[in-house]
Amino acid sequence: MGKVGRILGAALLIAVGTTGRAGAASGPTPWAGSWESAPSGTAPAVPGAAYRNVVHLSVGGSAVRIHVSNRLGSAPLRLGAVTVALRRGTGADAVPGSMRAAAFDGSGTAIVPAGQDLVSDPVPLAVPDAADLLVTVETPGDSGPATYHRVALQTSYLARAGAGRAADEHGDAYTGTTGNWYYVTGVDVRGPHRGTVVAFGDSLTDGNGSSFGANHRWPDRLAERLRPSRTGVLNAGISGNRLLLDSTGGPGALNRLDADGLRRAGVRALFLLEGINDIKGTPEATDPDDFLRAYRTIVARAHARGIRVVGATLTPYQGFSGYTDAREAVRQQVNALIRTRHVFDAYADFDAVVRDPEQPTRIRPGYDPGDHLHFNDAGMRALADAVHLADLV
Numbered sequence: 001m002g003k004v005g006r007i008l009g010a011a012l013l014i015a016v017g018t019t020g021r022a023g024a025a026s027g028p029t030p031w032a033g034s035w036e037s038a039p040s041g042t043a044p045a046v047p048g049a050a051y052r053n054v055v056h057l058s059v060g061g062s063a064v065r066i067h068v069s070n071r072l073g074s075a076p077l078r079l080g081a082v083t084v085a086l087r088r089g090t091g092a093d094a095v096p097g098s099m100r101a102a103a104f105d106g107s108g109t110a111i112v113p114a115g116q117d118l119v120s121d122p123v124p125l126a127v128p129d130a131a132d133l134l135v136t137v138e139t140p141g142d143s144g145p146a147t148y149h150r151v152a153l154q155t156s157y158l159a160r161a162g163a164g165r166a167a168d169e170h171g172d173a174y175t176g177t178t179g180n181w182y183y184v185t186g187v188d189v190r191g192p193h194r195g196t197v198v199a200f201g202d203s204l205t206d207g208n209g210s211s212f213g214a215n216h217r218w219p220d221r222l223a224e225r226l227r228p229s230r231t232g233v234l235n236a237g238i239s240g241n242r243l244l245l246d247s248t249g250g251p252g253a254l255n256r257l258d259a260d261g262l263r264r265a266g267v268r269a270l271f272l273l274e275g276i277n278d279i280k281g282t283p284e285a286t287d288p289d290d291f292l293r294a295y296r297t298i299v300a301r302a303h304a305r306g307i308r309v310v311g312a313t314l315t316p317y318q319g320f321s322g323y324t325d326a327r328e329a330v331r332q333q334v335n336a337l338i339r340t341r342h343v344f345d346a347y348a349d350f351d352a353v354v355r356d357p358e359q360p361t362r363i364r365p366g367y368d369p370g371d372h373l374h375f376n377d378a379g380m381r382a383l384a385d386a387v388h389l390a391d392l393v
Contacts, residue, residue, distance in 0.1 A: 028192030028230075031065065032266040034058050035133075035187040036198075036234035037152065039260075040241075040250040042072050042145035043180065050081075050138040050162025051182040052092050052174050054154050056215045058223035058233040060128040061189025066102050066120040066135055069185040070112040071259065072250075075144035077112040077183070079104070079137065081166035084123055084187075087132035092157040092171025094134055099169050100125045114144075117185065117259065127189060129227055137183045138166040149181040151239045153207050153217070156181060179212075188265040189232065195268035196232040197222070197392050198261045202249065202277050204315065204383075205237025209374030216377040221384035222271075229393050231268075236260040243274045243294050244285055257298060262305050269392040270302050273312040273350065276373075279330050280322030288333040295343045310391050311344035312383075313351040318361040319372030328361055346391035353386040354379055 034057040066084060070077035082102040085094035102120040104110035112118045127133065139146075140163060158176030159165045165173045199205050199219035207217030223233035236256075240249025250256065253274050261270050272295070278285040285291070299309045313335040317323055338347050354375065356362045363372060367379030375383065 029195050029266040030191050031188045032059065032061070032191055032193035032232040033186060033196040033198070033234040033264045034061070034189045034232045036236055036260070036264065037149035037181040037185050038236045038238050038250070038256065039069050039071050039147045039185060040150045040238045041148065043148045045139060045143065045146035045182070046158065046160055047142040048140055048162055050136055050159040050165045052134050052136040052157040052159070052171070053181050053184045054087060054156045055133050055135055055181070055184065055187060056154070056220070057127060057129070057131045057133060057187060057189065059189060059193060059227060059230060060126070060131060061191060061193070062126050063122045063124050063190040064127060065122055065188040066184065067117060067186030067188075068112060068120070068137065068183050069117045069147045070114055071117055072147045073114045073144055075114055077143040078139060078141050079110045079112065080140035080163070081108060081138040082120065083136045083166045084125060085134045085169070086127065087134050092134065092174040094169040096169055098125065099167055101167065122190065133187065135184045135187065136166040138162050146182050148183070149185070151203070151206050151208060152179055152181045153210065153212050155179065155213060186234070186264065192230065193266060194229050194231045194393055195266040196234055196264060197226065197269045197271060198234045198236050198264060198267055199271050199273075200236045200253070200261050201273040202237060202241040203239035203374060204276070205235060205273055206239045207237070207380070208239055209369035209371070210377050210380050214377070216380055218375070218380040218383040221381050222387060225384065225389060226393065229389070231393055232266065234264055240277060241274065242277045242281060244278045244290055247277065247281065249277065254294060254297060257301060262302060262307060267307055269308045269310060271310045271312070271387070271392065272298060272344070275334060276314050276317065276331070279314070279327050280317065280320070284327065286330055288330060288337055291334045292337050292341065292343065299344060308345045308392070310387070311338055311347045313338050313347065313349050315350050316355045316361050316363050317373045318359070346388065348387050350383055350386060353382050
């Protein structure tokens with residue numbers, strides 16, 4: 001066992017055998033996850049501000065629930081108001097008449113203890129498929145660092161004097177902008193739906209390399225493909241995230257699996273693309289068996305909840321600063337395990353889809369945004385189109 005395997009410890013040993021097949025019930029579910037931002041860290045918050053987060057749903061419904069997180073905070077988070085509305089246009093304005101207040105156990109205010117998440121009561125707001133919502137969180141006092149998602153690839157808004165502004169339909173007070181999502185980590189919609197697919201991974205899933213503000217991450221394209229089946233898609237990607245260890249990219253995959261993946265509403269399948277940061281990061285992972293044990297642990301924990309797991313091979317990155325021939329050998333070995341050892345219920349061969357036929361250790365030039373690691377919009381579409389929908393639904 002390598003160094004990383006010893007760090008993981010006995011928890012990884014619960015499922016080292018060949019995986020079986022599992023799946024959630026095929027009938028409709030009353031609530032499905034429609035949007036997610038996995039907490040990636042904390043950032044200084046503006047006391048007394050209102051943060052107006054712009055979020056893009058995968059599927060619609062007759063009502064919504066809002067997830068608010070203080071999971072990574074160090075002090076209780078006081079919520080003065082949380083509202084949700086349909087977005088009008090491309091700024092911070094709400095569609096007239098669509099503004100709704102979210103309640104928590106019947107109250108318009110709440111306190112979220114440090115280290116915890118809170119889900120709102122159902123909010124009676126009908127939302128269409130692929131809608132943009134404004135989810136506004138007003139924090140009347142200083143609650144310490146805010147749990148946030150760093151790489152949103154979306155402009156959201158801030159009213160620094162936010163008292164009483166959460167319910168504003170007009171966005172005139174929201175003069176500040178941010179490229180992060182603050183406090184809000186999910187939106188559920190009421191069905192009927194087939195359920196939810198969680199795309200779980202690192203910056204490749206988070207969307208790095210795709211167009212800002214365009215919703216062209218590969219899980220967005222997957223959501224388009226799954227929409228006719230009434231299946232929601234959640235993006236649980238975190239830039240810099242690792243499979244085997246915690247990092248600057250937030251809690252590692254094994255530590256955040258339940259909160260960001262398995263416990264989300266209506267989950268029937270988990271799609272896993274993770275491990276390249278372990279290969280190219282510090283400390284680097286060099287033993288493919290460490291990856292195998294981690295993958296099988298994730299599968300076992302998902303199967304215990306009746307959730308299928310589809311994995312993806314790791315994509316090329318020669319030309320990126322972290323590339324070495326030795327690390328490439330590890331990537332190839334991990335991919336061989338995914339292809340031959342029946343690690344997952346099914347797998348998508350992302351490596352085969354995006355590698356350059358002339359230089360297989362590199363991304364196709366037409367998919368490369370220039371850093372030789374991530375994917376542009378065309379590459380994101382190629383990844384999503386490589387997923388067999390029957391493996392998920």
